[in-house]
Amino acid sequence: MRSHHLLRWGLAAAGAAGGLGVALAEGELLPTLAVATAFGLGHLVPVRTETGRRQPLSPAVAAAAALSLSLWPVLCGAALGLPLGWVLAGLRFGQQESADVLPGEAAGLAAFTAVMTGLGALLPGADGAWAQLTMLVPAGGAWHLASSGARAGWTEMRRRFGAGFLWRTALTDWPAYVVLISAGALYGLTRESMGWWAVLLAALPYLFSHLAFSRLATTAATYEQTIRALGRVPEAGGFGLPGHAERSADLAVAIGGELGLSATEIRRVEHAALLADIGRVVLVGSARPAGGEGVVGDVAEWSAAIVAEAPALRPVAAIVGQSCRPYRRPGEERDPALTPSAQAVKVAAAYDNAVGSGAAPVDALEMLHRGAAYDFDPEVVAALRRVLLRRGCPGL
Amino acid sequence: MAAAGAVVLSVLALVQSVPRPLWLWGFLAAAYVVLEYSAVEVSDRLLVSSSVMVAFGAVVAMGRDSGVLTVAVMAALAVLHPSYLRVRRWQLPVANFGQLVVSTAVGAGLLALLLPGGPLTGGHIPRVLAAAVPAALLHDWVNFRLVAFMTRRFYPERELQPWSRMISQHVAMALLAVLGALCGMAYLLAGPVVLPLVGLTFVAGHAGFASYARLRRAHLDTVQGFVKAVEALDPYTRGHTDRVVYFAAATGQRLDMTPEQMERLRWAALLHDVGKLAAPPELVHSTGPLDEGEQAVLVRHMRLVEDLLAGIKVLAPVVEILDEYHRVGAGGEGRLEARVLAAADAFDAMTSTRSYRAAVTQLQAFARLRERSAALGTEVVEALIGTITDRGEVYGSPDAVSAAEVERLVKERVVRA
Numbered sequence: 001m002r003s004h005h006l007l008r009w010g011l012a013a014a015g016a017a018g019g020l021g022v023a024l025a026e027g028e029l030l031p032t033l034a035v036a037t038a039f040g041l042g043h044l045v046p047v048r049t050e051t052g053r054r055q056p057l058s059p060a061v062a063a064a065a066a067l068s069l070s071l072w073p074v075l076c077g078a079a080l081g082l083p084l085g086w087v088l089a090g091l092r093f094g095q096q097e098s099a100d101v102l103p104g105e106a107a108g109l110a111a112f113t114a115v116m117t118g119l120g121a122l123l124p125g126a127d128g129a130w131a132q133l134t135m136l137v138p139a140g141g142a143w144h145l146a147s148s149g150a151r152a153g154w155t156e157m158r159r160r161f162g163a164g165f166l167w168r169t170a171l172t173d174w175p176a177y178v179v180l181i182s183a184g185a186l187y188g189l190t191r192e193s194m195g196w197w198a199v200l201l202a203a204l205p206y207l208f209s210h211l212a213f214s215r216l217a218t219t220a221a222t223y224e225q226t227i228r229a230l231g232r233v234p235e236a237g238g239f240g241l242p243g244h245a246e247r248s249a250d251l252a253v254a255i256g257g258e259l260g261l262s263a264t265e266i267r268r269v270e271h272a273a274l275l276a277d278i279g280r281v282v283l284v285g286s287a288r289p290a291g292g293e294g295v296v297g298d299v300a301e302w303s304a305a306i307v308a309e310a311p312a313l314r315p316v317a318a319i320v321g322q323s324c325r326p327y328r329r330p331g332e333e334r335d336p337a338l339t340p341s342a343q344a345v346k347v348a349a350a351y352d353n354a355v356g357s358g359a360a361p362v363d364a365l366e367m368l369h370r371g372a373a374y375d376f377d378p379e380v381v382a383a384l385r386r387v388l389l390r391r392g393c394p395g396l
Numbered sequence: 397m398a399a400a401g402a403v404v405l406s407v408l409a410l411v412q413s414v415p416r417p418l419w420l421w422g423f424l425a426a427a428y429v430v431l432e433y434s435a436v437e438v439s440d441r442l443l444v445s446s447s448v449m450v451a452f453g454a455v456v457a458m459g460r461d462s463g464v465l466t467v468a469v470m471a472a473l474a475v476l477h478p479s480y481l482r483v484r485r486w487q488l489p490v491a492n493f494g495q496l497v498v499s500t501a502v503g504a505g506l507l508a509l510l511l512p513g514g515p516l517t518g519g520h521i522p523r524v525l526a527a528a529v530p531a532a533l534l535h536d537w538v539n540f541r542l543v544a545f546m547t548r549r550f551y552p553e554r555e556l557q558p559w560s561r562m563i564s565q566h567v568a569m570a571l572l573a574v575l576g577a578l579c580g581m582a583y584l585l586a587g588p589v590v591l592p593l594v595g596l597t598f599v600a601g602h603a604g605f606a607s608y609a610r611l612r613r614a615h616l617d618t619v620q621g622f623v624k625a626v627e628a629l630d631p632y633t634r635g636h637t638d639r640v641v642y643f644a645a646a647t648g649q650r651l652d653m654t655p656e657q658m659e660r661l662r663w664a665a666l667l668h669d670v671g672k673l674a675a676p677p678e679l680v681h682s683t684g685p686l687d688e689g690e691q692a693v694l695v696r697h698m699r700l701v702e703d704l705l706a707g708i709k710v711l712a713p714v715v716e717i718l719d720e721y722h723r724v725g726a727g728g729e730g731r732l733e734a735r736v737l738a739a740a741d742a743f744d745a746m747t748s749t750r751s752y753r754a755a756v757t758q759l760q761a762f763a764r765l766r767e768r769s770a771a772l773g774t775e776v777v778e779a780l781i782g783t784i785t786d787r788g789e790v791y792g793s794p795d796a797v798s799a800a801e802v803e804r805l806v807k808e809r810v811v812r813a
Binding site for chain 2: 050129130133175178179182183185186189190193194195197198200201204205206208209210211212213215216218219220222223225226227229230232233234236237238278281282306307308309310311312313
């Protein structure tokens, strides 16, 4: 952890010093400082993506600068501005939130510049507005892919979740990149003919999108918090293990990532794991026993019925409803209708219940392996094992 | 209305020239038609249709000679919505035709009048943007008057907010008009390359707002789903939350609460019983009225859930209201929203039959509410009573004889149990 921290600071300082040095040597100090300031300030007013991440305005600055300046001020400005922005973002939003920003932005910018330069060399006569706009499409895509990959590889979350899952999740942020590249290009392509009005032209549609994304991110966060709060209701009523819903959801998400589920499906898995026990409140209310083998199916059934009352959560309800079913029955093949999502929820909940009842992690895993003949899908149990190994679970 | 639209269109066809280039007109017309029926909720209950942006951009790009006709024809094309065709509602598109053509032509006409003569250059940008603001407000005002006229004619029971109180709507319209005019100038000065860029940025924002509205709906649905789960615990309270939301909202409206207060009140009414999910079943299913000690235990358990909800930033003010609502229920003090909620809850409880007692008549419930005026506030009690009386609605047992009969049946059931 400490070496990561030092590496980040070392790279940032080296980049800034290099950028400044080259700018001085090339005699491009003023444009470099202007670009660096834009990169730096762009970290203070980031756009919020649906996943809640703060994306700095760097792609917009890069697109605008690439269309209106020569190569050196852009590269030197970025080398100076990105570390500056990283520090500013750290001060404003906290070190924890800005930890993976710098590698993401640096990798994105490198890919963007490489594609723009490469296409410029391949098509030397393509300097019209439409040609430049066309070149921005692959360049922007390269930024998104590289930046998402770098963040997925660098983040501290790597200890909890697989890189593939993190990368797939990061790639769902593409609308923010479309907006940023478009706004930057709009400025770059109209600056000459419209002067400073080009700033307003780029800013107004951007602000519209910025407002939309910000509202969406806030509402998405509220929705998540509501589901988490409702998932904790059985615990608050004393009908379940404290923290069971949160822990199961965390494990189920990691298992879903290992199984290669899509980002949307993993969100459903998370919600299903959080709400899988909500039916206990009805079972307890109807004076039936709330625990034991016989009622597991009832809990899932009631939970699914309650969750299905919300139309938006019907796919989640389906996962909850299936989460009590064995993956195959004696003498039968694997049930094709049973989704991996439901199995991930089932395995995560069973593991947490075992550990919560006092079993050591290795014993809890052993218990799942014993049920692998019929109850628990061996592939899902293996995915859980990989997750626990990555997290450094003792005894494995 | 439709005739007025047709006259405007005919006059414009005579005095204006055909829009050129046609591909640009086609592109803008398609954008206008799509946006006209894709209004997005940019903040609570503020719906904005971005078609005005396209219309004003088209006037600037096409120029004074053909700009007004350009947008009037676009507006005429936008009258047929697929949903009208599905349900065969022909009256609405006919009326919409006139409303859209007239209001758009008036707004675009003023903008065209205010545009400088001759080819537009970069130096004209401030004047063009300034012209867009009064033109947008005129368009907005004419549109509002026409919609108000039609609403009063076809839906006399609907209440309309006065134009002067729709400030955020006017600001949004003016901003969109300025953006449209600026895009029109950008097209003239930098060429068609700006169109996909503005379009992409705008479409992404539009999609973001649409997702935001969907998610808000999903959030509300989710909470409502769990409220139904609470009500499933006790068949006697089925529908209670919906009715409390209704009474509270109607009372809040009569008390002229602000939109923010109304929003908090609705959420508080929706969540006021959700804490029962964590309450001991013997209290939730009690077949008799709860004594003070039991009531205190029930409230304590309900507060556990409310504390969980208080962790959600948006719901924290709502939980404060719930806290005060419990206090008002115990005879204490609370802000207006908490007192309205307590009055609505008490009224529905009194006029509904429970496992241990029958519903009272509406007049008896009013009398009991008036007895609690000191805690609930006279203005709140009278607003609730006034709302229900004015609407001609009747709740509870129809008369004292029926109430006594239901009471007898309830007691028999309790004895049998």
